[in-house]
Amino acid sequence: MTTITSTASAxxxxxxxxxxxAAADRSPLRRGLLRWLFVAPAxxxxxxxxxxxxIRNILMSFQHYTPKTYFTGEAPFxxxxxxRNVFANELFSDSLWHTALFTVGSLLGQFTIxxxxxxxxSRRFRLSGxxxxxxLLPWLVPMVVSAVVWRRILDQxxxxxxxxxxxxxxxxxxxxxxxxxPSVALLSAVLVNxxxxxxxxxxxxxGGLQEIPRELYEAASLDGSSAWRTFRSITLPMxxxxxxVVLVLGFMSTVKILDLILALTSGGPADSTQTxxxxxxxxSFLQLDFGQGAVVGNVLILISxxxxxxxxxxNRADFGKGK
Amino acid sequence: xSTVNRPRLRSAWNTTAALLILAVLLFPVYWMLNTALxxxxxxxxTRWLPTTPSxxxxxxxxxxxxxxxxxxxxVALGAVVVCLALAAPAAYGLAQFGLRGGQxxxxxxxxxxxxxxxxIANALYSAYAELDLVNSYLGLILADASLGLPxxxxxxxxxxxxxxxxxxxxxxxDGANRFTAFVRIVLPMSRNALITAGLFTFLFAWxxxxxxxxxxxxxxxxxxxxxxxxxxxxxVSDWGAVxxxxxxxxxxxxxxxxxxxxxxxxxxxxxxxx
Numbered sequence: 001m002t003t004i005t006s007t008a009s010a011x012x013x014x015x016x017x018x019x020x021x022a023a024a025d026r027s028p029l030r031r032g033l034l035r036w037l038f039v040a041p042a043x044x045x046x047x048x049x050x051x052x053x054x055i056r057n058i059l060m061s062f063q064h065y066t067p068k069t070y071f072t073g074e075a076p077f078x079x080x081x082x083x084r085n086v087f088a089n090e091l092f093s094d095s096l097w098h099t100a101l102f103t104v105g106s107l108l109g110q111f112t113i114x115x116x117x118x119x120x121x122s123r124r125f126r127l128s129g130x131x132x133x134x135x136l137l138p139w140l141v142p143m144v145v146s147a148v149v150w151r152r153i154l155d156q157x158x159x160x161x162x163x164x165x166x167x168x169x170x171x172x173x174x175x176x177x178x179x180x181x182p183s184v185a186l187l188s189a190v191l192v193n194x195x196x197x198x199x200x201x202x203x204x205x206x207g208g209l210q211e212i213p214r215e216l217y218e219a220a221s222l223d224g225s226s227a228w229r230t231f232r233s234i235t236l237p238m239x240x241x242x243x244x245v246v247l248v249l250g251f252m253s254t255v256k257i258l259d260l261i262l263a264l265t266s267g268g269p270a271d272s273t274q275t276x277x278x279x280x281x282x283x284s285f286l287q288l289d290f291g292q293g294a295v296v297g298n299v300l301i302l303i304s305x306x307x308x309x310x311x312x313x314x315n316r317a318d319f320g321k322g323k
Numbered sequence: 324x325s326t327v328n329r330p331r332l333r334s335a336w337n338t339t340a341a342l343l344i345l346a347v348l349l350f351p352v353y354w355m356l357n358t359a360l361x362x363x364x365x366x367x368x369t370r371w372l373p374t375t376p377s378x379x380x381x382x383x384x385x386x387x388x389x390x391x392x393x394x395x396x397x398v399a400l401g402a403v404v405v406c407l408a409l410a411a412p413a414a415y416g417l418a419q420f421g422l423r424g425g426q427x428x429x430x431x432x433x434x435x436x437x438x439x440x441x442x443i444a445n446a447l448y449s450a451y452a453e454l455d456l457v458n459s460y461l462g463l464i465l466a467d468a469s470l471g472l473p474x475x476x477x478x479x480x481x482x483x484x485x486x487x488x489x490x491x492x493x494x495x496x497d498g499a500n501r502f503t504a505f506v507r508i509v510l511p512m513s514r515n516a517l518i519t520a521g522l523f524t525f526l527f528a529w530x531x532x533x534x535x536x537x538x539x540x541x542x543x544x545x546x547x548x549x550x551x552x553x554x555x556x557x558x559v560s561d562w563g564a565v566x567x568x569x570x571x572x573x574x575x576x577x578x579x580x581x582x583x584x585x586x587x588x589x590x591x592x593x594x595x596x597x
Binding site: 034035036038039041042043045046049050052053054056057060070117120121123124125126127128131133134135136137138140141142143144145146148149150151152153158160195198252255256258259262263277280281284285290293294297298300301304305307308311312 | 333334335337338340341342344345348349351352354355358369408409410412413415416417420422425428430431432433434435436437438439440441442443445446447448449450452465466468469472473476501505526529530532533536537547548551552555562565566569572573576577579580584587
C-alpha cells in the first residue's frame with residue numbers, strides 16, 4: 001500500500017510495531033509530546049491572533065468605550081446599548097445595503113469576465129501562457145495602490161476616462177462624476193473591484209477547466225453538440241466545485257472590503273460608499289467607540305460564518321484525504 | 324492549402340485577441356507608468372504617451388516615500404520569517420504525525436482565513452495598547468504574519484503529505500532526532516513549497532494596509548501602503564509623484580511575476596483549492 005496509509009496507521013497505534021530503534025527507548029508519552037511541539041507554536045499564534053480577537057470582539061460589543069478609555073483603562077459593561085445604537089444608526093443599515101450591492105455586483109462581474117477569459121485562454125495559441133501570466137499583475141499589486149491609480153483615472157475634471165469618453169463624443173464637456181456623485185460612486189467602486197478580481201477568478205477557473213477530461217468534449221463533438229450546449233452540459237457541471245470555491249473565496253474578500261473604498265472615496269460622497277468594513281473602521285478608529293465598532297465587526301463575522309460553512313462543505317473532499 | 328493554414332490563422336487571431344484583452348486590462352497599469360514619467364502632469368493634462376519622459380517624479384517619490392518603502396520591505400520580510408517558522412513545523416506535524424485532532428486543526432486553519440481583518444484589528448489594538456506594541460515593528464510584523472499563516476499551513480501540509488515517511492525514518496535510525504531530521508531532510512525537500520508560501524506571505528504583508536492603518540498612530544512605522552494613502556490626502560495636486568510612488572510600490576509584484584512565475588501559479592491554485 002502507499003506510504004501515506006502506513007504512516008497514518010503507525011501514528012494511530014502510538015508508534016508501536018516497526019518504529020525506528022532510535023525512538024524505541026523513549027516512552028510513548030514523551031514521543032507524543034515531542035510531536036505536538038511541532039504544532040504547538042502555530043496553534044498558540046492562531047489562538048492569539050484569530051481566537052482571542054473573536055472572543056474579545058464579542059466582549060467589546062457590550063462595553064462602553066470612549067476616547068478616554070485608553071488613558072483610564074475603563075470600559076464599563078453597558079448591556080445592549082452598543083447594539084441598540086448601531087442598529088438605530090442609519091449609517092449601519094445603509095452600509096449593509098451598500099455592502100450587499102458591492103459584493104453581488106463585484107462577484108457577478110469578476111466571475112463572468114474571469115470565466116469568459118478562462119474559456120478563451122483554454123484554446124491553444126501562441127503567447128497564451130505569457131499573456132495569462134501578465135494578466136495577474138492587477139491582482140498582485142497592493143489594493144490601495146490600484147485604488148489610488150483609479151482615483152486619478154476616474155477624476156471628473158482631469159481623469160483620463162472622461163477625456164477619452166469626451167473625445168469620442170460619448171459624454172459632454174462636464175464628464176461623468178464617477179467619484180463625486182452619490183448615485184455613481186458605488187458603481188465606480190464596483191467597477192474598480194471587478195478589475196482587481198478578474199485575474200484571480202480567471203486563474204482558478206482556468207485550472208478547473210484543465211481538469212475536465214478531454215474525452216468528454218470529443219464525445220460531445222461526435223454527437224454533434226453545439227458549442228453553447230457543450231458548455232452548458234459538460235463544462236459548467238464539471239466545473240461546479242471550482243465555481244463554488246471561487247465564489248465563496250471572492251465573497252469572503254469582498255464583503256469585508258476596506259482598502260479599496262478608503263483610498264478611492266473614503267466612504268463618500270455623502271456616505272454613499274460606506275460598507276460594513278469602513279463603518280467598523282470609522283466607529284472604532286476615528287470615533288474611538290470600539291464597542292460600537294465591535295458590534296458591526298460581529299455582524300461581519302456572522303455573515304462570513306454563514307459562507308464559511310458553504311466553503312467548508314465544498315472543501316469536504318479534502319478532509320477525507322487527510323490523515 | 325487553405326486547410327493547412329486554417330489552424331495557424333486561427334491561432335494568430337486568438338493571439339491578437341489575447342493581446343487586445345491584455346491592453347484593455349492592463350491599461351490602468353500603463354496609465355500609472357505614463358503619468359509617473361510626465362513631470363508636468365500636475366499642471367497640464369496628462370498626455371497619452373510620455374513623449375519627453377523624465378524621472379523627476381521618481382526623485383520626489385524616493386525622497387518623500389523612500390523610508391516607507393524600506394519599512395515595507397523590513398516588515399514584509401519579518402512577516403515571512405515569522406510565518407514560515409510557525410507554518411513549516413506545524414504543516415509537517417499535521418501531514419505526517421497522525422496527531423489526534425489533527426483534522427480539526429486543519430479545519431480551524433481554513434476557518435481562520437475567513438475572519439475579517441478589521442475584526443482582528445479592532446481587538447488587537449486594545450491588546451497592543453496594553454502590551455506597548457502599537458507603533459512598533461514587532462507588532463506590525465506579528466499582525467502581518469497572520470495574513471499568510473493559514474495559507475502557508477494549508478499549502479505546506481498539502482505538499483508534505485506526499486513526503487515518504489521512510490526517508491525520515493532512515494535518518495532516525497542513523498541517530499538523528501525528529502527535529503534534526505525535519506531541518507536536514509524535510510525542509511530541503513519542501514524547498515519549492517516553502518518558496519511559494521514565502522513569496523505569497525511577502526506579497527500579502529507588502530500589500531497590507533489595514534493593520535498598518537489601525538495599529539499605528541504615529542509615523543514611526545509607516546509602510547508604503549499607508550505612505551501613498553496619506554500622500555494622496557496631502558499632496559493630491561502632485562499626481563506625478565503619487566504615480567511614481569505607486570510604480571515603486573508595485574515593483575515587488577512585477578518582479579515576482581517575472582522571476583517566480585511558476586511559484587505564483589502553484590500558490591494560487593494550490594492554496595485556494597487544496
